[in-house]
Amino acid sequence: xxxxxxxxxxxxxxxxxxxxxxxxxxxxxxxxxxxxxxxxxxxxxxxxxxxxxxxxxxxxxxxxxxxxxxxxxxxxxxxxxxxxxxxxxxxxxxxxxxxxxxxxxxxxxxxxxxxxxxxxxxxxxxxxxxxxxxxxxxxxxxxxxxxxxxxxxxxxxxxxxxxxxxxxxxxxxxxxxxxxxxxxxxxxxxxxxxxxxxxxxxxxxxxxxxxxxxxxxxxxxxxxxxxxxxxxxxxxxxxxxxxxxxxxxxxxxxxxxxxxxxxxxxxxxxxxxxxxxxxxxxxxxxxxxxxxxxxxxxxxxxxxxxxxxxxxxxxxxxxxxxxxxxxxxxxxxxxx
Ligand SMILES: [Fe+2]
Numbered sequence: 246x247x248x249x250x251x252x253x254x255x256x257x258x259x260x261x262x263x264x265x266x267x268x269x270x271x272x273x274x275x276x277x278x279x280x281x282x283x284x285x286x287x288x289x290x291x292x293x294x295x296x297x298x299x300x301x302x303x304x305x306x307x308x309x310x311x312x313x314x315x316x317x318x319x320x321x322x323x324x325x326x327x328x329x330x331x332x333x334x335x336x337x338x339x340x341x342x343x344x345x346x347x348x349x350x351x352x353x354x355x356x357x358x359x360x361x362x363x364x365x366x367x368x369x370x371x372x373x374x375x376x377x378x379x380x381x382x383x384x385x386x387x388x389x390x391x392x393x394x395x396x397x398x399x400x401x402x403x404x405x406x407x408x409x410x411x412x413x414x415x416x417x418x419x420x421x422x423x424x425x426x427x428x429x430x431x432x433x434x435x436x437x438x439x440x441x442x443x444x445x446x447x448x449x450x451x452x453x454x455x456x457x458x459x460x461x462x463x464x465x466x467x468x469x470x471x472x473x474x475x476x477x478x479x480x481x482x483x484x485x486x487x488x489x490x491x492x493x494x495x496x497x498x499x500x501x502x503x504x505x506x507x508x509x510x511x512x513x514x515x516x517x518x519x520x521x522x523x524x525x526x527x528x529x530x531x532x533x534x535x536x537x538x539x540x541x542x543x544x545x546x547x548x549x550x551x552x553x554x555x556x557x558x559x560x561x562x563x564x565x566x567x568x569x570x571x572x573x574x575x576x577x578x579x580x581x
Pocket of ligand 1: 450451479502503
């Protein structure tokens, strides 16, 4: 499921299908030196019955739009529905500017970021061998970090956007948001590169599932022995897929996020002291998000109930001290 940043509006009389106009936010048309690869239209406001007017065409520079923005004649900008994918990619390339734009609200920034994140992660899952898609995810990780590190309330704004339906890609973004907040709380904030690698690892922790049949991943009931064996291959599959692209920290998350404190995890059955810290942090965020979202085989639990399950029924899975810290983190967030 691809997310959109634009809203479909009522069709003007002449427009049909991919010719429909969709409203876009103009706050993010920022970088003067960028060229558009789609047409932009404008109207006085979103209630106008008139067909929107072409303001800037494909291959023109953003600068041309500045006048239209400045004279305030056009309150609402549009693109054609067929250009929606191009528009979302355009936002992705200008993402770091979007996030530092003083005129945009935190909610708008978080929405753009979350949407770009889902689209990029979806694409890397569909085509994990594309270095270009991996680079897009790295750009997204930088964006998520930038927003969370620069704005105290951004993590909870992002967390509110976290989808409640379980798809591997939305789950990956959620784990990244929870994981970064948790990492920050535990005080590992010093090294930017490490945190960036941690964020990338969280976004791609389940990338190995891209190699597993959807029939198994989406099976509504319990998995049989053979299917469980197949699913449990995803950490190693992910590791070999990403080995040439990612750092050790990111790879550790992919390979070890199903290891458990007491050595009952997979694929290596490592015990506490042999599990890299980044994988331990990611695994708490991973299990929490899985329990609190609706999955094909289980309903969503309330945050309190999920934490209770992790504390009481999953004894030996996590570092108890870290789990208590995570509970405190979520308690603080819901109180904020
Ligand atoms: Fe996993």
